[in-house]
Structures are given as C-alpha cells and as structure tokens.
Amino acid sequence: MQLPELVDYEATWTEIACNEAKTRGGGGAEVTPSPQQERGGLRRFLDALPRQLRRQRVLIALRRLGLIDAVQLLEFNGNGRAWVDLRDAECRASYLSRDFWPEFHPIVAAFLRGGGDLFDVGAHFGLVTFGVVPMASASGVRFHLFWCRGSPAWR
Helix, strand or coil, X not given: CCCCXXXXXXXXXXXXXHHHHHHCCCCCCCCCCCHHHHHCHHHHHHHHCCHHHCXXXXXXXXXXXXXXXCEEEEEECCCEEEEEXXXXXXXXXXXXXXXXXXXXXXXXXXXXXXXXXXXXXXXXXXXXXXXXXXXXXXXXXXXXXXXXXXXXXXX
C-alpha cells in the first residue's frame, strides 16, 4: 500500500474572506486554491491509514514535526465546513471523525426555516453554526457567534 504525499492546507484569512465575499455575491477577488489545497493531502493520508492508526497522537506528532499546519479545513456531517485548529483536542477529534453533533444541526435548521437568529454562545470554533449554515437556506437567517477571550473568570 502506497501512502499519498502528506501536505497541508495553506489558506490565509485573506483567501477565506475573498472566497466568502464571492459566494455571497459580493464579487470578492478571485482566489484559486493552491495545488496543495486541491490535493487535500492530510485527509487522503489519514484515509489511507488503517482505522487503528487514526488517532489524535498521529496529528499531534505530524504537527510537531512540522509536516502539517495546525489550521486545517474540516468538512463534517456531510455538508458543514469550517477551519479548525488541530492544537485543540475537540477539533482533532472532529477532524478525525468528520462528525460534530450530527443530530443537532437538522433540529436547529428546522427552527430557522422561516428565518430568524441563531446565537451560538461559547462558539469556540463555530462548528455548531457552520454545521447549520448549509441547512438554513432561508433568507433572513442571521448567525451570532460569541466566545470569551482569554480564560473565563470561573476557571
């Protein structure tokens, strides 16, 4: 079995903002993905590994060796997409499983069919919101994400 070449995503926040503006009809600057982004090397590498080796320790080791970037594109629950930081344990778990509360997003989207506001308090990386966005296609839906900076007072 030959493993694919290991590469990471190299998107910058400028690329993300331009692509977001373009998809919203804002006509943002055209940004084409790099060849490394198109190949999705980390995802292909993990898929080629036997299931027993797909562990958070592998992601930690690859990042510490400088073989991958900490920030990766996570495609989860079939249609959700978000950029996550693999230094965070919950993000690593979601990256490996491609899952984040799969039963929750359709329930929330059903409440937003006619429009409305979603307040994601404690958003961390926004996986709740980014899982609902593709399902909440109604116009007039607004998303509000909140996360405290630094350590919360109760810790």
